Structure formats: C-alpha cells, structure tokens
Amino acid sequence: MTLSPAARWSLRIAMGLGLVFIYVPLLLVLVNSFNGDRTFAWPPDDLTTRWWAAAWANEGARQALLTSVKAGLGATAIALVLGTMVSFAVQRFAFFGRDTVSLLIILPIALPGIVTGIALDSAWRSVMGDLGIGKGMFSVIVGHATFCVVIVYNNVLARLRRTGTSLEDASADLGASPWQTFRFITFPMIRTALLAGGLLAFALSFDEIIVTTFTAGPGVTTLPIWIFNNLFRPNQAPIVNVVAAVLIVLSVIPVWLAQRLAGPEAGASRT
Amino acid sequence: MTALGSYLHRHPRLRLAGLLSAPLLWLVVAYLGALAVLLVSAFWTVNGFTGETVREFSLANFRTILTEEVYRAVTLRSIGVAAAVTAICVVVAVPMAFFMAKVASARSRHWLVIAILTPLWASYLVKAYAWRILFANGGPVDTLLGGPGRGPGYGLFATVVVLSYLWLPYMILPIYAGLERLPDSLLEASADLGARAGRTFRAIVLPILVPAVFAGSIFTFSLSLGDYITVQIVGGKTQLLGNVVYANIGAANNLPFAAAIATIPVLVMVIYLVAVRRSGALEQL
Numbered sequence: 024m025t026l027s028p029a030a031r032w033s034l035r036i037a038m039g040l041g042l043v044f045i046y047v048p049l050l051l052v053l054v055n056s057f058n059g060d061r062t063f064a065w066p067p068d069d070l071t072t073r074w075w076a077a078a079w080a081n082e083g084a085r086q087a088l089l090t091s092v093k094a095g096l097g098a099t100a101i102a103l104v105l106g107t108m109v110s111f112a113v114q115r116f117a118f119f120g121r122d123t124v125s126l127l128i129i130l131p132i133a134l135p136g137i138v139t140g141i142a143l144d145s146a147w148r149s150v151m152g153d154l155g156i157g158k159g160m161f162s163v164i165v166g167h168a169t170f171c172v173v174i175v176y177n178n179v180l181a182r183l184r185r186t187g188t189s190l191e192d193a194s195a196d197l198g199a200s201p202w203q204t205f206r207f208i209t210f211p212m213i214r215t216a217l218l219a220g221g222l223l224a225f226a227l228s229f230d231e232i233i234v235t236t237f238t239a240g241p242g243v244t245t246l247p248i249w250i251f252n253n254l255f256r257p258n259q260a261p262i263v264n265v266v267a268a269v270l271i272v273l274s275v276i277p278v279w280l281a282q283r284l285a286g287p288e289a290g291a292s293r294t
Numbered sequence: 295m296t297a298l299g300s301y302l303h304r305h306p307r308l309r310l311a312g313l314l315s316a317p318l319l320w321l322v323v324a325y326l327g328a329l330a331v332l333l334v335s336a337f338w339t340v341n342g343f344t345g346e347t348v349r350e351f352s353l354a355n356f357r358t359i360l361t362e363e364v365y366r367a368v369t370l371r372s373i374g375v376a377a378a379v380t381a382i383c384v385v386v387a388v389p390m391a392f393f394m395a396k397v398a399s400a401r402s403r404h405w406l407v408i409a410i411l412t413p414l415w416a417s418y419l420v421k422a423y424a425w426r427i428l429f430a431n432g433g434p435v436d437t438l439l440g441g442p443g444r445g446p447g448y449g450l451f452a453t454v455v456v457l458s459y460l461w462l463p464y465m466i467l468p469i470y471a472g473l474e475r476l477p478d479s480l481l482e483a484s485a486d487l488g489a490r491a492g493r494t495f496r497a498i499v500l501p502i503l504v505p506a507v508f509a510g511s512i513f514t515f516s517l518s519l520g521d522y523i524t525v526q527i528v529g530g531k532t533q534l535l536g537n538v539v540y541a542n543i544g545a546a547n548n549l550p551f552a553a554a555i556a557t558i559p560v561l562v563m564v565i566y567l568v569a570v571r572r573s574g575a576l577e578q579l
Contacts, residue, residue, distance in 0.1 A: 026397070026491065027491070030491070031397055033389075034389050034392060034393040034397050035393060035397070037386075037389035037390060037393065038389070038390050038393040038394070038398075038406070041386055041387075041389075041390040041462075042409060044386070044459070044462075045409075045410075045413050045459075045462065045463075046413070048421060048424035048425055048428060048459070049413060049416060049420075049421070049424060051424055051427060051428065051434065052420060052423070052424045052427070055427065101320075104316070105316060105317040105320055106317075108313045108314070108316060108317050109313070109314065109317040109318075111313050112310055112313040112314045112317075116306065116309075116310045116313075118310060124314070124318070127318075127321050127322075127325075127326070128317075128321070130321075130325070131321075131325055133512060133516055133563070133567070134516065134520070134559075134560060134563060135516055135517070135519050135520020135521075135536070135559045135560075135563065136517070136520050136521075137520040137521075137522060137536050137539055137540070137556065137559075138329075138332070138520060138556050138559060138560055139325075139328075141332060141539060141543060141549075141552055141553065141556055142325070142328035142329045142331065142332040142556075143324075143325075143328045144543070144549075145328070145331050145332050145335050145549055145553060146324075146327060146328035146331040146332070147328075148549070149331055149335065150327075150331065165324055168320075169320070169321070169324055169325050172317065172320075172321070195303075201302065201303045226415050230415070230417045230418055230419075232418065232419055232523060233520070233521075233522070233523065237543070247417060247418070247419050250417075250419050250420070250423070251419060251523065254419075254423060254426070254527065263423070264423075267417070267419075267420040267423055267424070270416060270417040270420050271416045271417075271420055274412060274413070274415035274416040274417070275412055275415075277415050278408060278411050278412045278414075278415055279408075282408060
C-alpha cells in the first residue's frame, strides 16, 4: 500500500508518542531513585546516592530477593521439563484432543490471575491442607510453574515448527539410535529455545505478584510482595524506589539475552 | 537405554503417552482440579458465628451477588474498565504496530520490537508504582496541569490509564506479528490493480488486523478484569471485582463468597473467548 507522506509522518509521530508514553514513567523511577527529597519533590533539586546505599543495607529487601530467585529457579525447572514435553507431543504427533491440550496450556495465563490464585489457594487449603502440607515455598513454586509452562511451550513449539523433522529423519536413516538422534540432533536444535524459554519463564516468575499473594505461606516474601507491603509506608518510599529502579535496569537482561539466543520470535512469547 | 529407545521409536502412541502424561497430570490435577474445587466451594457458605466453612450445597452466595446492588455495580464497573482499557490499547497499538511492520526499515524494526518488549519484563508492580508517583497529589501530572490538586489524582481514571499502560505491549505484539506476516507484495498488487489506500486497507489489511486485535484483546480484557493490585495502588477508593474477591479472602475470610465472585470474571472470559474464537483470534496467540 502506497502511503502518502502525511500518513507516514502521522504514523511516525504516533510511534514516537507511544514510546514516550511507555518510557517516561520508567525514566521517572530511575531519576527519582537519586532524588534527595523523601517525598520526591518534582523537579528534583538535590541529587544523592544515599538511597542506593540504604537499599543495599536493607535486610528485608535482600531476603525477598533471595526468596524470589529460589521460587523462580524451582518454577523454571518444572516448566522446562513439562513445557518441552507438551511441545513435542503437540508438534510431532496428531492425536485426538490436541487442540484441547494447547488450550489447556494457555488457560493459566488466559484466565485472570486472581482466579488462578484463589483456585490454587482454595485447592491447597481443602486438599493439601488436609494432607498436612501447609502453604510455603512449595505452593509458590507450584503456582508459578503452572503459568510458566506456556512460556517454554511457546518457545520450543516455535523452534520445532521452524526446524522440521528432516534432520532427525536423516539421522535415523544413517543408523543412529533414537537416543543418539536426540543427543546429537534434536537437543542441539532446541537448546537455545530452551534457554530463552527458561529465561523468560524465570523473569515472569520473578515479577509475579497476584498468584504469589494467594499461594505464599506466611513466611514467604518474594520481592514483588515486599515492594507491595512497603509501597504504602512513606518512610520506606526512597528504598522502594531504588528497588524499583534496580528491577527496571535488570529487565533489560532477559530480553537482550533471549534476542541473542533465539532470535526475535522468543521475546514475543510471553503472551 | 538403547533398547527402550528403539522400543519407543517403534511405538509412537506410547511415546506420545509418555510425553503427555506428566504435563497433563500437572495441569489437570494442579490447575483444572483447583478450578473445580473453586467452582464447588462457590456453593459453600461460611457460618457467621464460628467463621467455619459449611460444606453444603447452597445458592446463597449467588443470590447475594444477584440481588445486592453493590455487586452488580462492581461487576458492571469492572467490565466497563476492561472494555475501556481494551479500546484505548487498540487505538494506541494499531498505528504503532502498523508503523513497525510496514513503514519502519528492517533495522529500526528490530530495535522497535526490542523497545516494545523490554518494558514487558520490567516489574508490573514497578510500573504501577511509577504511575502512583505521577498521579500523586502535587506530583508531575498535577504540576503539568498547573499545581497540586489540578490533575485527576487517584481514582477510576488513573486506574484505566495505568491498566492501559500495563497491557499495551500485549496488544501491540499480536497486531505487529499479524501485520508482519502480511507480505508487502500483496499490498503492492492491490495498489497495482488500482485500489486506493482505503480500499487496500479494507480488503487486505483489515482481515489480518481483526483477528490480531481480538487476540490482543483477550489479554487486555482478561488481565484488566482480574486486576486488584493496580486499583489498590492508583484507584483510590475504586472497587473492582478483584478487590472484592481479595477483601473476602483476606479480611472477611469468606473463601466461598470470594469464589462465587471469582466465577464472574471466568464466566465473562469464557463468553468472550467463545465470541472471538470465530474470528480466528485463538490461532494468533
């Protein structure tokens, strides 16, 4: 379609405004983490790094960070195994109910997070509670893994679609055992997709708050929960802001790595 | 190992069963099972004196939801917010996605995709928090509009803005992906055959755009419908379905009633999914 120069320019302006809308709030948090004023008087006239030092020394924030990393690693490990299995089943086999399976995978992120959260909460209370297993780190990992599976699934599925089976067929024709074919052909083909999917799943788990709120036991405070608990305490505001700034800076890493590892299709599959 | 491998190789059905059993067990037991328990517990009640759950079938919760004005208002308000957020996201996302897919050069397209993806990975909470500062009394929005109290402050408006902000990338990405699959040659062919820009848009772009927009709307709509964090951070006293569910689990400790209210967004989403399925949106996810 040949667009008139005016149409091109208005699209360009829309894009620019959209990017400004997306990035201004994030930049504001970054700048505010150096704002010397406790109530973030704007514009800031006193720039300081003392909040960064205070945040670094904050025991609660550090503990929460550690908890989040543990939960993320656990959920990612489960999601990698389960997501890869389903993607192979869906991509390499035709079977009755295949569409249902792919719908079932999407369901945990298609339904509102609060529904997933309280479903897991009530199931845990009425089933696992009766078995004597209380809520804690384990229930958080179960909750996170449930919606992380789809991330790995999407990444591996996209890779399997793109690569096809000709290399594996060739390997089998040349006399390789199924194990050899997997070890030397299939696994190297999907390795970067696994890395990208695992990374994105970890990032999603790291950031999750709604399901976490409902599945975490009393002693389990992940970083998002810590931020939320401290959000309404004026005293803690500067420290919360520094933690927020750190998270914004860190968020560049998974996207950058995923792009490197698996090409542009990987990053998009958070959906 | 090898013997097992060859045996499995000769029996594809068995391989399939092996691949599917663990994930399906997980999703069916941990997830569908949990949803089922939720659905069942919506029909239970809580004893007003002892605070204990009475596991007997009762329609009391649903009767309360249907008859009391406040719950009807909250439901309609939540659906309204979700619809407004979706509409705003469509209006903002379509030009951006179109620019990315069809106007930008291949090089800048790559960077634009990264620019849209990156904030998706910044913490949800951090983004809502950023807007809390923006909308604060005497904050940047107020200053821009001429002083403390001049901006909209916390409330329904702020909630809609922040939710639109949060879910915008979920709308841009499927639209971009759809438009990118549309070959430029088709657009050129349409122009060569004498179609004006408007005609090309209607005949070529729109059939791609509509399912992509619906795919994006599944996310914006569903995510807005279930949100209760943003509304607590920037919503002031605004009540949405998510808050009511949360309040009933926390302070009121009435899980059955919370479950009954939580069936509302599920019902709305199921209706929505069935409605948009015909457009082919689900294949675009």
